[in-house]
Amino acid sequence: MISALIVRDARRAMSGGVWLPVAFFLLVATLVPFAVGPDAVLLGRIGGGALWIAALTAALLPIERLVESDRAAGFLDQLTLHGVAEESVAFAKIVAHWLTFAPLLLIAAVPGSVLLGMEGEALERSLVALAVGTPALAALAVVVAALTSGLPRAGSLAGLLMLPLAVPLLIFGASVSGVGGQGPLLLEAAISLILVAGAPFVAGAAIRAART
Amino acid sequence: MTALLSFEQVSLRRGGRPLFERLDLALAAGGGLHLTGPNGAGKSSLIRLAAGLLRAERGKVMAGPLALADEHVALDRELPLGKALAFWGADAGMEAMGLGKLAGVPVRLLSTGQRKRATLARVAASGAPLWLLDEPLNGLDEDGIARLDALVAAHRKAGGAVLAASHRPLGGRWTEVRLGE
Numbered sequence: 001m002i003s004a005l006i007v008r009d010a011r012r013a014m015s016g017g018v019w020l021p022v023a024f025f026l027l028v029a030t031l032v033p034f035a036v037g038p039d040a041v042l043l044g045r046i047g048g049g050a051l052w053i054a055a056l057t058a059a060l061l062p063i064e065r066l067v068e069s070d071r072a073a074g075f076l077d078q079l080t081l082h083g084v085a086e087e088s089v090a091f092a093k094i095v096a097h098w099l100t101f102a103p104l105l106l107i108a109a110v111p112g113s114v115l116l117g118m119e120g121e122a123l124e125r126s127l128v129a130l131a132v133g134t135p136a137l138a139a140l141a142v143v144v145a146a147l148t149s150g151l152p153r154a155g156s157l158a159g160l161l162m163l164p165l166a167v168p169l170l171i172f173g174a175s176v177s178g179v180g181g182q183g184p185l186l187l188e189a190a191i192s193l194i195l196v197a198g199a200p201f202v203a204g205a206a207i208r209a210a211r212t
Numbered sequence: 213m214t215a216l217l218s219f220e221q222v223s224l225r226r227g228g229r230p231l232f233e234r235l236d237l238a239l240a241a242g243g244g245l246h247l248t249g250p251n252g253a254g255k256s257s258l259i260r261l262a263a264g265l266l267r268a269e270r271g272k273v274m275a276g277p278l279a280l281a282d283e284h285v286a287l288d289r290e291l292p293l294g295k296a297l298a299f300w301g302a303d304a305g306m307e308a309m310g311l312g313k314l315a316g317v318p319v320r321l322l323s324t325g326q327r328k329r330a331t332l333a334r335v336a337a338s339g340a341p342l343w344l345l346d347e348p349l350n351g352l353d354e355d356g357i358a359r360l361d362a363l364v365a366a367h368r369k370a371g372g373a374v375l376a377a378s379h380r381p382l383g384g385r386w387t388e389v390r391l392g393e
Binding site: 004008012072074075077078080082211 | 279284286288289
């Protein structure tokens with residue numbers, strides 16, 4: 001049932017709006033040179049951080065469709081009655097979301113990094129940083145989607161909830177992109193691991209708590 | 213005979229208001245309970261308690277494997293009905309509810325009654341001994357009601373049990389439980 005759920009969620013994501021977060025990501029990355037000017041040195045210095053801000057804001061977009069539609073349609077209830085634990089549902093949703101979000105984001109990060117004046121080694125670093133960070137972004141998105149499902153104005157609330165939670169990831173992810181080195185990468189990986197490991201339990205409890 | 217569903221001294225409050233207190237219910241193989249009562253009396257909440265989707269404030273709810281049909285369709289709107297039901301392993305229930313010809317029609321194009329039939333088909337194909345039906349007749353035409361009655365009768369005859377909440381009379385013999393009094 002878990003694999004069927006992953007396939008089903010991935011299929012639904014592919015058929016609706018999978019390009020939106022990626023387009024948004026590229027758009028934000030494009031705005032930075034317009035805002036701060038085309039100075040290559042300056043862009044190179046802030047590029048890593050700007051890329052992460054773009055990735056974070058892009059990660060907010062799919063949140064609304066991750067859990068709420070399934071809750072409202074009774075899909076989550078039926079999964080529970082078919083013996084699937086809420087934690088397993090959350091895990092499947094994280095995997096499916098990551099599969100449909102991360103590869104496209106990484107592809108878009110190539111032109112995105114170049115727009116921000118990062119080439120060669122800097123491009124490589126930012127791709128590694130994003131690759132390590134995307135599982136955590138997917139996990140956070142599902143957690144926040146579960147926490148806000150059923151609430152009015154869930155979309156704006158989701159942003160307020162997710163962005164602060166992503167700060168540790170942002171700090172180390174951006175320093176991997178900007179400075180590089182093994183230390184920040186290990187710390188980013190550790191934070192990513194903690195978020196991914198804890199997310200199914202938090203999201204599962206949130207799904208249970210949202211029942212009425 | 214072992215009970216497929218039992219409530220012992222179950223109390224439930226919703227939004228600070230007691231819906232029922234110290235309620236006892238037992239449903240054995242072959243049995244049928246018909247929940248009645250005015251709107252807001254707690255019929256749907258009782259069904260969700262039985263399904264384990266809500267927790268009782270006090271008391272004990274015990275239930276075996278069960279299947280639930282409520283107002284939610286829980287089928288992917290964009291999929292053809294056959295595939296959407298197949299996700300739940302329930303495509304075998306389509307014929308019994310007269311949905312055979314609709315297998316290729318996307319769920320979003322189905323009428324209210326056809327969706328109701330689909331949720332009932334999922335229950336019928338579940339193989340669970342206990343069926344929980346929340347307003348199963350809503351939206352059903354005469355043919356649909358006759359098919360449901362036949363399914364319920366066959367299920368009870370085969371040792372299953374049914375708990376149904378409905379404002380309208382159901383076919384067959386039922387033990388009535390009236391809430392909200």
